[in-house]
Amino acid sequence: xxxxxxxxxxxxxxxxxxxxxxxxxxxxxxxxxxxxxxxxxxxxxxxxxxxxxxxxxxxxxxxxxxxxxxxxxxxxxxxxxxxxxxxxxxxxxxxxxxxxxxxxxxxxxxxxxxxxxxxxxxxxxxxxxxxxxxxxxxxxxxxxxxxxxxxxxxxxxxxxxxxxxxxxxxxxxxxxxxxxxxxxxxxxxxxxxxxxxxxxxxxxxxxxxxxxxxxx
Ligand code: GRF
Numbered sequence: 001x002x003x004x005x006x007x008x009x010x011x012x013x014x015x016x017x018x019x020x021x022x023x024x025x026x027x028x029x030x031x032x033x034x035x036x037x038x039x040x041x042x043x044x045x046x047x048x049x050x051x052x053x054x055x056x057x058x059x060x061x062x063x064x065x066x067x068x069x070x071x072x073x074x075x076x077x078x079x080x081x082x083x084x085x086x087x088x089x090x091x092x093x094x095x096x097x098x099x100x101x102x103x104x105x106x107x108x109x110x111x112x113x114x115x116x117x118x119x120x121x122x123x124x125x126x127x128x129x130x131x132x133x134x135x136x137x138x139x140x141x142x143x144x145x146x147x148x149x150x151x152x153x154x155x156x157x158x159x160x161x162x163x164x165x166x167x168x169x170x171x172x173x174x175x176x177x178x179x180x181x182x183x184x185x186x187x188x189x190x191x192x193x194x195x196x197x198x199x200x201x202x203x204x205x206x207x208x209x210x211x212x213x214x215x216x
Contacts, residue, residue, distance in 0.1 A: 002029040002186035005081035007072065007089040008036050012043025013171065014087040014108055014178050019050050021179035029186050032079040035072055037091065053079070066094050073100035083185055086140065087178070093140050103148075103192050105140040106185070108178045110170050112136060112152055117145035122170060123163040133157050133166065135174045137181040139192065148197045150190060151177045 006015050015034065021027035034047045034054040047054035055075060062068040073096055076084060084097070086107040093105060111121030113136040116128070125133040134154035141147040153173040157166060184190050189200040 002182070003032045003080050003082045004029050004085055004182070005032055005076040005079065005083070006034045006043075006085045006087050008034060008041055008043035008087045009038045009090040010041050010043065010088050012041065012046050012087060014174055015043050016046050017175035018085065018087070018179050018182065019046065019052070021183070023050075027179050027183050027186070029083075029182060032081050033076060035075060037089070043087070065091075066096055069094040070096035073097045076101070083182065085178075085182065092144055093142075095142060098140065098142065103139050106150070106178075106181060107138055107140050107145070107147070108174050109136045109138065109145045110167065110174065112154060113138065113145055113149060120163070122167040125157060126161055126163055126166055131157055133170065135170050135177060137177050139197070148192055148195050150181045150184070150197050150199075153177045 004018070006018070008015055018027065019031065022029055022031065031052045034043060034052055036044055036054065036056050037059060039056045044054050057068070057071060057075070059065070059068045062071050077100060082104065084101050084105040086093070086105065098105060109117065109121060111117070111125055112132070112134045116124040122133070132154050134152060136152045137150045138145070139147040139150065153176065155169045155173060184199055191198040191200060
């Protein structure tokens with residue numbers, strides 16, 4: 001049973017999807033600690049409702065960003081966390097946390113990386129005029145949304161889509177692939193070699209790719 005620590009800054013719907021997968025028994029993991037960097041993050045309400053330990057950490061209490069992330073790493077380690085999950089955490093993760101959890105920090109991004117990294121991936125996709133977008137779960141490195149890809153899921157971009165309508169379509173898939181990626185990790189089925197993540201025992205057809213809805 002993998003011990004999870006979650007970092008969030010806001011709404012926490014991905015955090016909720018992880019809670020739901022655990023409660024449904026499809027994900028065999030335990031939520032040891034939620035850390036937020038924003039005291040009014042709704043994710044905290046979700047933690048309270050489900051009896052999950054939670055902590056607000058104010059970056060201003062730490063002299064530097066590195067100091068802040070060292071503090072986060074200490075908090076997670078003290079709870080025995082094995083995998084760190086970024087569920088809408090609006091900061092670039094710094095080295096002290098990555099060193100404490102090498103290839104053990106996962107993020108979800110609302111675009112098909114390496115397209116449209118950074119903020120507002122959905123708006124970037126609509127503005128660019130792409131026909132397909134989606135979401136990506138990846139291991140975190142020191143760059144912005146640049147780490148090794150674990151799962152990607154694609155959705156069509158419709159002619160009348162707005163940032164909101166596309167975000168909603170993508171979010172439905174985020175809630176599927178994030179718990180799925182964590183499940184693969186907890187089953188010891190993710191093998192990282194350089195940029196490549198191999199999913200052990202996945203058929204070629206489902207090697208980290210989901211397309212939904214079908215384009216017919
Ligand atoms: C999601 O769109 C996720 O892809 C991005 O931030 C958003 C967080 O949403 N990293 P929520 O807080 O999980 O509802």
